[in-house]
Amino acid sequence: MVSVKYNKVSIAYDDFVAIDNITLNIHDGEITTLLGPSGCGKSTLLRALAGFVEPFEGQIYLGDKEITYLPPQKRNTAMIFQNYALWPHLTIFKNVEYGLKLRLKKQIVCIADINPKGVIEGLTFNSYGASE
Structure with a gap:
């Protein structure tokens, strides 16, 4: 595993600020759970780590490498979506x-x-x- 760091990250969808200035450090080997009600930003944090949304402020790191604007295919991360991400015609x-x-x-x-x-x-x- 590798550490994950969000440094003063803010993410918005149009005019709605979903994540406002969050700093979070997940150390190598730690298991972390994101808990909260719908709409509080859990999925947005994961989508930012995977590269599917970009913050308008702050930095995201995997280990010592800043990945904030690195394209998803270059991050070597994976994300399992909550719904509708499987091809329904396949097993x-x-x-x-x-x-x-x-x-x-x-x-x-x-x-x-x-x-x-x-x-x-x-x-x-x-x-x-x-x-x-």
């Missing part, structure tokens, strides 16, 4: 398989053919997660 296994095909850039015939140990051994790990 759960086929949805997972699709992501693996993109990530590993290989043709995987069937997820049942994947040897999890082999997949893990095929990846190298840097300070920001898995890479090829």
